[in-house]
Each structure stands twice: as structure tokens, then as C-alpha cells.
Amino acid sequence: xxxxxxxxxxxxxxxxxxxxxxxxxxxxxxxxxxxxxxxxxxxxxxxxxxxxxxxxxxxxxxxxxxxxxxxxxxxxxxxxxxxxxxxxxxxxxxxxxxxxxxxxxxxxxxxxxxxxxxxxxxxxxxxxxxxxxxxxxxxxxxxxxxxxxxxxxxxxxxxxxxxxxxxxxxxxxxxxxxxxxxxxxxxxxxxxxxxxxxxxxxxxxxxxxxxxxxxxxxxxxxxxxxxxxxxxxxxxxxxxxxxxxxxxxxxxxxxxxxxxxxxxxxxxxxxxxxxxxxxxxxxxxxxxxxxxxxxxxxxxxxxxxxxxxxxxxxxxxxxxxxxxxxxxxxxxxxxxxxxxxxxxxxxxxxxxxxxxxxxxxxxxxxxxxxxxxxxxxxxxxxxxxxxxxxxxxxxxxxxxxxxxxxxxxxxxxxxxxxxxxxxxxxxxxxxxxxxxxxxxxxxxxxxxxxxxxxxxxxxxxxxxxx
Amino acid sequence: xxxxxxxxxxxxxxxxxxxxxxxxxxxxxxxxxxxxxxxxxxxxxxxxxxxxxxxxxxxxxxxxxxxxxxxxxxxxxxxxxxxxxxxxxxxxxxxxxxxxxxxxxxxxxxxx
Numbered sequence: 390x391x392x393x394x395x396x397x398x399x400x401x402x403x404x405x406x407x408x409x410x411x412x413x414x415x416x417x418x419x420x421x422x423x424x425x426x427x428x429x430x431x432x433x434x435x436x437x438x439x440x441x442x443x444x445x446x447x448x449x450x451x452x453x454x455x456x457x458x459x460x461x462x463x464x465x466x467x468x469x470x471x472x473x474x475x476x477x478x479x480x481x482x483x484x485x486x487x488x489x490x491x492x493x494x495x496x497x498x499x500x501x502x503x504x505x506x507x508x509x510x511x512x513x514x515x516x517x518x519x520x521x522x523x524x525x526x527x528x529x530x531x532x533x534x535x536x537x538x539x540x541x542x543x544x545x546x547x548x549x550x551x552x553x554x555x556x557x558x559x560x561x562x563x564x565x566x567x568x569x570x571x572x573x574x575x576x577x578x579x580x581x582x583x584x585x586x587x588x589x590x591x592x593x594x595x596x597x598x599x600x601x602x603x604x605x606x607x608x609x610x611x612x613x614x615x616x617x618x619x620x621x622x623x624x625x626x627x628x629x630x631x632x633x634x635x636x637x638x639x640x641x642x643x644x645x646x647x648x649x650x651x652x653x654x655x656x657x658x659x660x661x662x663x664x665x666x667x668x669x670x671x672x673x674x675x676x677x678x679x680x681x682x683x684x685x686x687x688x689x690x691x692x693x694x695x696x697x698x699x700x701x702x703x704x705x706x707x708x709x710x711x712x713x714x715x716x717x718x719x720x721x722x723x724x725x726x727x728x729x730x731x732x733x734x735x736x737x738x739x740x741x742x743x744x745x746x747x748x749x750x751x752x753x754x755x756x757x758x759x760x761x762x763x764x765x766x767x768x769x770x771x772x773x774x775x776x777x778x779x780x781x782x783x784x785x786x787x788x789x790x791x792x793x794x795x796x797x798x799x800x801x802x803x804x805x806x807x808x809x810x811x812x813x814x815x816x817x818x819x820x821x822x823x824x825x826x827x828x829x830x831x832x833x834x835x836x837x838x839x840x841x842x843x844x845x846x847x848x849x850x851x852x853x854x855x
Numbered sequence: 856x857x858x859x860x861x862x863x864x865x866x867x868x869x870x871x872x873x874x875x876x877x878x879x880x881x882x883x884x885x886x887x888x889x890x891x892x893x894x895x896x897x898x899x900x901x902x903x904x905x906x907x908x909x910x911x912x913x914x915x916x917x918x919x920x921x922x923x924x925x926x927x928x929x930x931x932x933x934x935x936x937x938x939x940x941x942x943x944x945x946x947x948x949x950x951x952x953x954x955x956x957x958x959x960x961x962x963x964x965x966x967x
Contacts, residue, residue, distance in 0.1 A: 607901055666903075674902045715903055731902065 397495050399507035405636035406508055410516040412627025413523065415620055417445050421526045424617025426832075427610040428730060429533060430602065432823030434609065434832035437533050441526050444545045448522035451546045455483035456521065457514050459554035461562045462486075463499045478565040480558050483550075486514055500563025504758060506634055516631055521553055524580045530730035531588025534598040535820055538827055539811045547803050548587065552796055556583055560788060570781065571788035572747060572770055574643070575632040577689030577740040578792045585737015586796045589728055594804045595813045597727030599820050606729075609832075611673060618677045622651055625684050629691035639757045643692035646699035647684065650691075653703030654683025661711045681735045682710045686743030689785075690750065692757050693770040698750035706742045713738050741789055748782030749773045856951040856967070857925050861916045862890060863936035863944040868914050870935040875918065878931055881967070883918045894942030911942060919954050919967060 394400065422441040426434045448456075459481045468476025481499075485491065492511040506513060525545045532541075558564040560573045573579055597603065608614060630644040658679025663671045686706030687699055694702065713734045717723055723733070751772030760767035771778055807813060819826040841847060863871060868885065875883060889910035896909040920928050929946050937943045956966040 605906075606904070607899070607906055668898075668900055670900070672900060672902075678902065 395495070397507060398509065401636050403508040403512055405640065406512050406516055406631055406634065409627035409631025410519050412624045413519040413631070416624035416628065417519065417523045417526050418442060420617050420620035420624060421523065422617070423613045424621065425530055425533065425730065427613030427617065428608045430606060431609045431832055433534050435824035435828050435830045436538065437529070439828065440529050440533065440538065440541050443542060444525040444529060445522045447542065447545045448525065448549050449518055451549055452518040452521055453487045453514065454485050456549050456554050457486045457517065458482055458484045459550070460557035461498055461517065464564070473568060475565045478568060480555055481562055486510065498563060520576055520580060521549055524553060524584050525549070527581070527584035527736055528588035528591060528732055530732045531592040531728040532595055533729050534602055535814050536595050537812050537815050540807050540813050543807050543811060544803060548800065551803060552583065552587070552799050553579070555795065556792055559791070566784070566788045566791065569784050571784040572693070573689050573744065574691050574693060575629045575688045577685065577743045578788060581685045581688060581736040581740030582744065582789065582792050583796045585733045585740060586793050587800045588732035589726060589737065590797050590800045591804060592728045593726045594801060598729060602820070603727065608674070614674070614677060618680060622680060622684065629688060633692055633757050639692040639755070642755065646691050646694060646696060647687050649696055649699040650687035650703035651680055651683035653700045654686065654707035655679040657704050657707035658682070658711055661708070678714065678735055679707050682707045682739040685736055685739035686746070688740065689744040690747035690770070693747060693751040693755050695752045695755055698752060702743060702746045702750060705746065706739050709742050710734050710739050744789055745782060745785050747772065748785045751775070751781060856954055856964070857920055857922060858949045858951050859918045859920060859925065859928055859946065860949065861932045861936070861944065861946040862888065862913050863916070863932070864938070864942065865912055865914050867936040871916065871932055874931040874935045875928065878924070878927055880918055880920065880928060883916050886915045888913050888915045892945065913944060919951055921964060921967060
């Protein structure tokens with residue numbers, strides 16, 4: 390006799406978790422692919438989209454082969470006898486997670502699991518990989534339009550292996566900063582701050598787009614931008630709603646908070662454009678920027694702030710990033726680096742802001758997990774405005790400092806290695822032409838002018854007459 | 856025979872087309888073009904970056920007519936396409952050596 394699933398598996402939790410993961414996956418493909426595809430010039434659409442798709446695929450492969458367990462597995466020990474030292478809590482063993490038991494056993498994190506999960510490992514591995522996979526797609530926005538395609542194919546797996554896994558283990562895998570009490574609900578630091586920093590460093594090292602491309606750098610399809618942006622907004626319901634790892638009350642509270650912060654941030658940007666710019670007009674792309682800032686800023690704390698905190702975080706982060714976008718961008722070093730889509734602002738600064746604001750707005754009454762008695766109070770985070778304690782803010786600041794410095798330095802080193810192996814920029818001849826030179830494809834081929842080559846085959850088709 | 860080329864504002868195309876039909880002009884070719892003369896362009900803003908667009912969308916009409924129809928055709932274009940503002944466009948006239956109807960091979964006046 391067979392039974393369909395083991396008794397530790399809760400089908401509701403398993404369902405929501407894999408649905409949430411799918412929503413996050415959609416945010417990458419096609420979300421980011423068409424959002425960025427619509428923002429670039431026509432000559433760069435294919436290159437941009439292919440970097441998005443290949444980036445996603447490369448992360449999936451290295452994730453299962455070693456990167457998942459580096460991020461969430463058994464800790465490696467590098468630092469002597471103190472069990473809580475930094476070097477003993479920085480990274481997990483790089484072992485694969487693809488065996489039958491690696492996929493179907495109950496998921497348990499060796500370190501720092503607050504509650505055992507009520508689903509199997511494949512669910513958790515897949516949920517986590519879509520987060521890892523979107524991160525390079527975010528910093529793609531900084532380097533598009535000139536990064537050598539082969540260099541991208543090398544940089545993505547190396548970056549995941551050397552940078553993402555470390556930050557993830559430190560904050561989520563039960564590592565050093567998690568033990569200190571720093572928090573990152575869904576990846577404001579691990580994903581967005583890291584992507585912003587990496588994008589900025591890479592844009593600086595690789596060098597700018599051609600002057601002519603920067604001069605004529607208008608978006609080619611705002612409707613596609615809208616499609617991508619809509620998928621991002623609603624897909625984030627999975628991004629934040631999946632991170633309590635249970636289909637419980639905190640999951641849906643996080644979803645509601647996410648949407649509140651996003652709406653507040655979007656409207657803040659729209660109104661600031663309308664009243665504070667020289668042209669005094671609301672713009673669609675400004676609205677999308679605001680939307681992204683809100684989504685990013687709520688990410689470090691979606692299930693730990695209440696609705697008022699979410700609205701406040703959206704409003705504050707949007708204001709800060711709006712000012713950065715229009716004014717900080719004009720001063721060094723920002724003015725000297727061609728971060729093509731402004732990822733350092735909408736993901737870097739927004740993620741940093743959100744990660745610090747958690748320390749202010751986290752409401753201890755927002756329980757991620759419920760306490761079972763006096764000995765086990767529920768799990769929540771203590772923000773300054775509710776408890777008067779600066780402790781959380783301090784831990785958030787330290788963790789942010791690590792993420793920024795570590796990510797910048799290692800990204801820089803990886804890029805220098807790739808520069809020697811394969812080069813970082815496409816040739817100037819390729820940059821002038823774009824997609825056709827690099828991929829022999831264009832985004833809208835013209836049937837009138839394209840003639841099929843090749844002997845026989847497609848020409849010699851006769852109607853069969855039966 | 857002459858080739859009359861007219862560059863006019865896109866929203867005036869319908870009026871010009873109807874006026875030409877009234878005159879008995881049987882065919883014309885239209886393309887969408889960008890151009891400027893004295894008309895100034897405009898500014899577009901994407902993600903906070905300003906872009907100057909010097910060109911203005913126009914439509915270009917090409918009509919081949921008999922010599923004796925040139926004046927009434929150019930007058931029709933000028934009368935219907937004009938708004939009195941800068942950017943109304945221009946008309947110019949070129950000589951045509953020959954015209955051939957592709958379907959029948961007719962040449963010259965018979966091809967018009």
C-alpha cells in the first residue's frame with residue numbers, strides 16, 4: 390500500500406512555498422527580462438534578455454551542485470575553537486543537493502532553523518534558488534550595453550559562489566550576523582544591497598557604454614516595461630510572502646505590508662516628480678522607479694513591521710532614493726560611473742535604507758512565529774520606536790557595512806580575473822552594432838528584407854494533394 | 856509630367872487626400888518621415904534624463920500628375936494642409952521623364 394506523502398509534510402505549506410517560489414521565478418523570467426528589455430534601445434534588447442535568461446540558468450546549476458549548501462548547510466570551520474567566531478560561521482560546506490534524499494527528505498537547516506520545515510528539501514532549495522537567481526539579473530541593469538557576453542557567463546556563477554553564498558549564510562544560514570541578531574526578512578541586504586554594490590563596481594570596472602548609446606539611450610517599449618513592472622510588483626507577494634516559510638499569519642501580513650510600502654513609495658515618487666522637478670510632470674518611468682524602491686525597501690522587514698511602518702518605510706525610502714537619483718548622481722563617484730539603469734539607487738540605497746529602517750519600525754507585536762508558552766515567546770523584532778532600544782539598528786548597520794565592503798571587494802577581484810581570462814567589454818565594432826554583431830539576432834526582424842539561406846529543405850515542399 | 860512632393864503635418868493627411876480625390880487625382884504614395892524647417896522640436900524626459908528631439912513627425916506625399924494639373928494640385932495641398940503656424944510644411948515639383956503602369960505596361964500619360 391502506498392501513501393502520498395510523509396506525515397511531517399503539510400500540503401498547505403508545501404503548496405504555498407512552491408507557488409511563492411514560482412512567483413519569484415516569474416519576476417526574473419519574464420519580469421526582469423522584459424522590464425529591462427523595454428528600457429534599453431532596440432539594438433540591445435536581445436543581448437539584455439539573453440543575459441537575463443542565461444544568468445538565471447547558470448545560477449540554478451551551480452546552486453544545486455554546491456551553492457545551496459554553502460548558503461544553508463553545515464558550517465565550515467576555519468577559525469579555531471570558538472564555536473561562535475566569525476570564521477566558524479561564515480560559510481557552509483560546498484556539497485551538492487541533488488540526490489534523492491537531497492531533494493525529498495524533510496528540510497532542516499543544520500544551523501539556525503527556528504522551526505523544522507513542514508516540507509521537503511526540494512521545496513526549500515527551489516525557493517531559495519529563485520532569490521539567488523534574480524540577484525545577478527538585477528545588477529545586469531548596471532552593466533548592460535557593453536559587458537562582454539562571455540564575461541557575463543563567467544561572472545554570474547563565480548559571483549554566486551564567492552559573494553552570494555557568504556552573505557546568505559551570514560544572515561540566513563544561521564551564520565555570524567544572524568547569531569548577533571541582524572535580520573533580513575527576504576533579502577534587502579543579501580539581494581538588493583549586494584546587487585546595487587556589485588552593479589556599481591562592475592559598471593565602474595567595465596567602463597561606460599559608448600557615448601553615442603548614452604546620448605540616444607531612450608527606452609524602446611514602455612508597454613513591455615509595464616508588463617515587467619506589474620509582474621515584479623505582484624510577484625513580490627511570493628518574494629516576501631514566502632519568507633516566513635510557513636503559510637501562516639505572518640506570510641499574508643508580509644504580503645499586505647509589501648503592497649502598502651510599494652504603493653506609498655510609488656506615489657511619493659510620482660508626486661515628487663510632479664512638484665519638485667524642473668518640468669513639473671508626473672512620469673510613468675518615475676512611477677516605476679518609486680514602485681521598485683518600495684518593493685526593495687520593505688524586503689528586509691516585511692513581516693516584522695506593521696501596516697503603518699510599511700507605509701512609512703515606502704514613503705521615506707522613496708524620498709531618499711528620489712533625492713539620490715536626481716542629486717547624488719551628479720557628484721563623484723556616482724557621476725563618473727555609467728550605472729545604466731541606476732541599480733545602485735533603486736536597489737542599493739533602497740535596500741540599505743530598508744535594512745536600517747527595520748531597526749526603527751519593527752513592531753514586537755508582529756509575530757513571525759507564535760510562542761508556545763512563557764518559556765518560548767513568539768519570534769519578532771524590536772524596533773526603536775516600540776522598545777526604545779538602538780540594538781537592532783546597530784546590528785543592521787554592522788551587517789550592512791559587511792555586505793557593502795565584502796561584496797565590493799570580491800566583485801572587484803572576480804572582475805579583474807575575468808578581464809585577464811576573457812576580457813570584460815565587447816569590442817567597439819560590436820558595441821556600435823549591438824545585438825546583430827553579438828548574437829546574429831535582432832528584436833524585430835523585417836520579413837521584407839530577410840531571406841532564408843540553405844539548399845533544399847524548406848524550398849522543396851509540395852502540397853500533398855491528399 | 857511632374858512629381859509633386861509635399862511634406863505636411865500628419866493630422867492634415869486626411870484633408871489633403873480628400874481634396875486630391877475631388878480633383879480626380881487617382882493615386883498617391885505616402886510615407887511617415889521626420890523633419891524640421893523652422894519648427895522647433897521638443898524635449899522628452901526618461902527616468903529623469905532629458906533628451907532633445909529636433910525632428911518632428913510629418914507625412915510625405917508623392918503624386919505624379921500631368922503638367923496641366925500641377926497648379927491645381929499644389930494649390931489644393933497648400934489650401935488644405937495649412938494651419939497658419941510654423942511647421943505647416945513644403946511642396947516642391949520635379950520633372951518626370953517617364954511613368955509606367957506595372958500591370959499593363961502603359962507609358963506616359965496613359966499610365967497616370
